[in-house]
Amino acid sequence: MKSHLLIVGSLAFDDLEMPFGTFENVVGGAATYSALAASLFTEVRVVGVVGADFPEDTLSKIAGRGVDTRGVERANGKTFRWRGRYSKDLSSRESLDTQLNVFADFRPKIIPEYRDSQYVLLGNIHPALQLEVLSQVTAPKLVAADTMNFWISGERKLLTDVLSKVSLLTINDEEARDLSGEHALPKAARAIRGMLAADSGPRTLIIKRGEHGALLFDEHGMFFVPAYPLEDVKDPTGAGDSFAGGLLGHLTRTGDVSARSLRAAMFYGSALGSFCVEDVGPARLFTLEKQDLSRRLDGFRKMVDSHGALDGA
Amino acid sequence: MKSHLLIVGSLAFDDLEMPFGTFENVVGGAATYSALAASLFTEVRVVGVVGADFPEDTLSKIAGRGVDTRGVERANGKTFRWRGRYSKDLSSRESLDTQLNVFADFRPKIIPEYRDSQYVLLGNIHPALQLEVLSQVTAPKLVAADTMNFWISGERKLLTDVLSKVSLLTINDEEARDLSGEHALPKAARAIRGMLAADSGPRTLIIKRGEHGALLFDEHGMFFVPAYPLEDVKDPTGAGDSFAGGLLGHLTRTGDVSARSLRAAMFYGSALGSFCVEDVGPARLFTLEKQDLSRRLDGFRKMVDSHGALDGA
Numbered sequence: 257m258k259s260h261l262l263i264v265g266s267l268a269f270d271d272l273e274m275p276f277g278t279f280e281n282v283v284g285g286a287a288t289y290s291a292l293a294a295s296l297f298t299e300v301r302v303v304g305v306v307g308a309d310f311p312e313d314t315l316s317k318i319a320g321r322g323v324d325t326r327g328v329e330r331a332n333g334k335t336f337r338w339r340g341r342y343s344k345d346l347s348s349r350e351s352l353d354t355q356l357n358v359f360a361d362f363r364p365k366i367i368p369e370y371r372d373s374q375y376v377l378l379g380n381i382h383p384a385l386q387l388e389v390l391s392q393v394t395a396p397k398l399v400a401a402d403t404m405n406f407w408i409s410g411e412r413k414l415l416t417d418v419l420s421k422v423s424l425l426t427i428n429d430e431e432a433r434d435l436s437g438e439h440a441l442p443k444a445a446r447a448i449r450g451m452l453a454a455d456s457g458p459r460t461l462i463i464k465r466g467e468h469g470a471l472l473f474d475e476h477g478m479f480f481v482p483a484y485p486l487e488d489v490k491d492p493t494g495a496g497d498s499f500a501g502g503l504l505g506h507l508t509r510t511g512d513v514s515a516r517s518l519r520a521a522m523f524y525g526s527a528l529g530s531f532c533v534e535d536v537g538p539a540r541l542f543t544l545e546k547q548d549l550s551r552r553l554d555g556f557r558k559m560v561d562s563h564g565a566l567d568g569a
Numbered sequence: 570m571k572s573h574l575l576i577v578g579s580l581a582f583d584d585l586e587m588p589f590g591t592f593e594n595v596v597g598g599a600a601t602y603s604a605l606a607a608s609l610f611t612e613v614r615v616v617g618v619v620g621a622d623f624p625e626d627t628l629s630k631i632a633g634r635g636v637d638t639r640g641v642e643r644a645n646g647k648t649f650r651w652r653g654r655y656s657k658d659l660s661s662r663e664s665l666d667t668q669l670n671v672f673a674d675f676r677p678k679i680i681p682e683y684r685d686s687q688y689v690l691l692g693n694i695h696p697a698l699q700l701e702v703l704s705q706v707t708a709p710k711l712v713a714a715d716t717m718n719f720w721i722s723g724e725r726k727l728l729t730d731v732l733s734k735v736s737l738l739t740i741n742d743e744e745a746r747d748l749s750g751e752h753a754l755p756k757a758a759r760a761i762r763g764m765l766a767a768d769s770g771p772r773t774l775i776i777k778r779g780e781h782g783a784l785l786f787d788e789h790g791m792f793f794v795p796a797y798p799l800e801d802v803k804d805p806t807g808a809g810d811s812f813a814g815g816l817l818g819h820l821t822r823t824g825d826v827s828a829r830s831l832r833a834a835m836f837y838g839s840a841l842g843s844f845c846v847e848d849v850g851p852a853r854l855f856t857l858e859k860q861d862l863s864r865r866l867d868g869f870r871k872m873v874d875s876h877g878a879l880d881g882a
Contacts, residue, residue, distance in 0.1 A: 345752065439658065441798045468781040471798065477871045480795040485754045485784065520878030557879050558790045565833030566870050 259397070260324075260372075261508040263291050263501070264303040264364050264389050265379020266336050267310065267328065270493060272536065273341040273352070282493075282537035283314055285336065286379040286402070289494035292541035293501025293528040294377075295321040296549060298508040300501075301370045303327035303389070307335035307358045317542065327367050331358040346492055347467070366392035375508040377500060378422070380404050383414035390421050398457045398513050400424035400504055402497075408434045416451060423457035426500050428464050445473035457513050462503070462522070464496050472522055476515045481522040484530035484555060491536045495529040498541065502528030527552045572710070573637075573685075574821040576604050576814070577616040577677050577702050578692020579649055580623065580641065585849065586654035586665070587804060595806075595850035596627055598649065599692040599715070602807035605854035606814025606841040607690075608634040609862060611821040613814075614683045616640035616702070620648035620671045630855065640680050644671040659805055660780070679705035688821040690813060691735070693717050696727035703734050711770045711826055713737035713817055715810075721747045729764060736770035739813050741777050758786035770826050775816070775835070777809050785835055789828045794835040797843035797868060804849045808842040811854065815841030840865045 265287035272279045287304045294300045301324045306315070308330070319325045336359035339352040364385055371394050378386040378401040386401060401422045407415050408431060419425065425448065433439055436447035445461050452459040460474045467489075469482040503525035510517055527549060534540045578600030585592045600617045607613045614637045619628070621643065632638045649672035652665040677698055684707050691699040691714040699714060714735045720728050721744060732738065738761065746752055749760035758774050765772040773787045780802075782795040816838035823830055840862060847853045 440800050440802070442800050465781070468778070469793075469795070471795075477868075478798060479875070480782075480872050482782070482784075482793040482795070485791065487753050487755050489753070514876075516876035516878050519875040523875070523879060553879065555790075559793050560873060560875070560879075562792070562832040562836070562873070563827075563829035565829050566836060566866065566873075 258299065259374045259508045259511050260299050260301055260370075261294050261375040261377065261504055262301045262303065262366070262370055262373035262393065263287050263294065263377045263379065264386075265290065265377075265381060266359060267304045267306050268336040268338055268359075270537065271337070271339040271353075272491060272493060273339070274491060274536070275342060275344045275346070279536050284338065284493060284537060286494075286497040288318065289497035289532060289538055289541070290377060290379065290501035290504070291323045292318065292321055292538050293498040293532065294505030294508070295323050296528070296544055296546065297502070297505030297524070300324065300505070301327055301373060303364050303366060303370065305329045305331050305358050305362045307331060307333045310335045321542065327365075327370055329365065331361070333358040340493070342492070346489055349492075364389050364392075374398070374511075375504055376400065377504050378402065378418070379497075383407055383411050383418045386418045387414065387421075396456070397511075398423060398507060399453070400426065400500070402426050402500060403431065405431055405434055419451040419453075421453050423453045424460045424462065425452060426462045426464055426496075426503070428466075428496070432461070432463050441471065442473075442478065445478070449473060458515070458518070460518060464499055466492065466495065470499065470522060470526060472518060474515060474518065479519050479522065481526045481556075482559060483526060484552065484559070486530060486534065489533045492533050494538060495532045498532035499525040499529040502526075523553065523556050524549075527556065571612065572687045572821045572824050573612050573614055573683075574607050574688040574690065574817055575614045575616065575679070575683055575686035575706065576600050576607065576690045576692065577699075578603065578690075578694060579672060580617045580619050581649040581651055581672075583806060583850065584650070584652040584666075585804060585806060586652070587849070588655060588657045588659070592849050597651065597806060597850060599807070599810040601631065602810035602845060602851055602854070603690060603692065603814035603817070604636045605631065605634055605851050606811040606845065607818030607821070608636050609841070609857055609859065610815070610818030610837070613637065613818070614640055614686060616677050616679060616683065618642045618644050618671050618675045620644060620646045623648045634855065640678075640683055642678065644674070646671040653806070655805070659802055662805075677702050677705075687711070687824075688817055689713065690817050691715065691731070692810075696720055696724050696731045699731045700727065700734075703731075709769070710824075711736060711820060712766070713739065713813070715739050715813060716744065718744055718747055732764040732766075734766050736766045737773045737775065738765060739775045739777055739809075739816070741779075741809075745774070745776050754784065755786075755791065758791070762786060771828070771831070773831060777812060779805065779808065783812065783835060783839060785831060787828060787831065792832050792835065794839045794869075795872060796839060797865065797872070799843060799847065802846045805846050807851060808845045811845035812838040812842040815839075836866065836869050837862075840869065
């Protein structure tokens with residue numbers, strides 16, 4: 257049976273104040289980035305909500321990449337909107353405005369056609385909603401989740417409940433420290449892996465560090481992939497979500513969640529993150545071809561190829 | 570013929586205000602850290618200056634690690650002293666006070682016994698002094714250098730002259746950007762590699778990124794090693810110098826500056842940096858054994874072992 261990846265999260269409009277200009281009404285949202293990234297690998301199903309102002313044409317373009325958008329609800333009102341300003345070197349950003357709009361009342365409804373999804377990516381939404389999603393899927397093989405400081409400090413009990421049903425968590429350094437109360441990442445990872453589901457898939461924590469790569473912690477230890485150094489970074493928005501999409505896309509396509517497959521997935525995640533930042537918004541993800549991916553993988557291969565330096569060292 | 574590594578740079582006293590307490594009169598200096606790190610691999614010769622206040626016993630302890638300290642001059646006056654305060658998470662530091670003392674009049678004298686050194690590490694000193702060192706060594710096989718923003722902006726002409734005689738440069742991101750005028754690291758690396766010596770050894774730029782690892786750029790492309798995530802980081806002082814010491818130590822021991830050897834050296838550098846930060850000052854480097862190093866290398870091996878994930882991917 258063919259595997260599908262179910263992605264639940266936000267679709268949005270972003271207003272991006274970049275050092276080289278301001279871009280308004282850019283299509284965004286974690287689910288958008290993750291779905292577009294994953295669509296290069298596998299069949300993706302998206303659940304989210306948009307307002308009356310979200311162009312049908314944009315949904316069609318997303319669907320045109322092989323994303324099943326039947327699960328995207330259209331509500332009366334405006335689409336979720338975020339406005340942010342990036343620092344000159346793009347290494348940090350400031351949220352200027354967040355308008356939840358139709359996302360404020362979002363209750364994820366998993367349509368019957370989606371309930372058999374074997375791979376699930378719970379985007380960074382309220383833990384109560386993440387639990388509602390899980391109650392509607394029948395027998396997922398691997399559930400991955402993202403979260404953020406807001407839920408770690410404000411909804412810890414519900415979040416703990418989510419984590420106990422999840423086998424793969426992707427967060428950043430700071431979130432890992434807040435969630436575990438440990439500063440050193442190996443200690444934080446040990447604590448967090450202990451919170452994850454024991455019975456479904458390998459307990460895996462992935463710490464995303466933006467331009468500094470990503471660390472995976474699983475039962476085999478830790479594994480690192482660098483970010484791909486680019487000639488020209490235009491817009492980091494959505495890079496972490498694209499990483500998650502590439503990662504889960506690979507796992508879904510292969511149906512393999514072994515240590516080896518997870519490590520390959522880390523490279524695919526990092527590759528998709530690197531494509532994402534090459535243009536403003538998700539533009540690059542709309543044009544990405546399998547050949548682009550295989551060329552970038554060649555780049556990664558070189559970048560981590562020690563020419564056998566550690567053999568018998 | 571046995572190869573030796575000549576290291577020229579500072580020996581110092583550091584006063585370290587750490588989040589968990591203040592440590593005064595800690596033995597420091599780039600040459601101290603680099604020499605102790607390299608001494609695990611090879612015979613090291615040090616050129617620098619200390620004041621009347623530097624304990625003979627400390628020099629003996631350094632010599633006890635297999636470091637030839639005959640090139641360390643003792644001058645009338647006080648030893649170079651630096652006082653710094655680290656942020657709570659140790660990710661940044663502030664210089665509170667720098668007293669050059671005897672280092673202000675330092676003119677490196679390469680004693681006759683040192684002049685045949687085949688490997689040279691020019692620490693972060695005035696470019697004019699780096700040139701004086703080079704004029705005194707007879708036929709180095711590989712010259713490596715460190716520098717800093719202060720010389721990049723203030724002594725660019727002399728520094729350019731140094732770079733044209735150096736085949737391996739170790740600097741950080743910001744310095745690479747300042748030196749090249751390019752923000753993107755691949756572009757910066759291309760520009761900087763063009764400034765390096767064409768006739769001695771492979772033109773290699775290594776960008777040190779602290780807890781975020783290190784990137785090597787050479788004729789084969791770029792290569793990345795992560796920093797080793799530790800349970801407990803006590804003091805980052807000297808980590809970059811220990812990295813350089815481990816790196817050069819390996820190259821000197823093997824007498825091999827091939828792409829493979831440089832990539833192995835990156836792991837040794839990162840390993841020595843990771844040991845350095847485990848205790849305050851260079852304390853850990855005084856007790857380090859070859860077995861500790863081989864255990865850490867095992868850790869690195871695991872951390873970059875993709876289980877063949879990229880083979881044929």
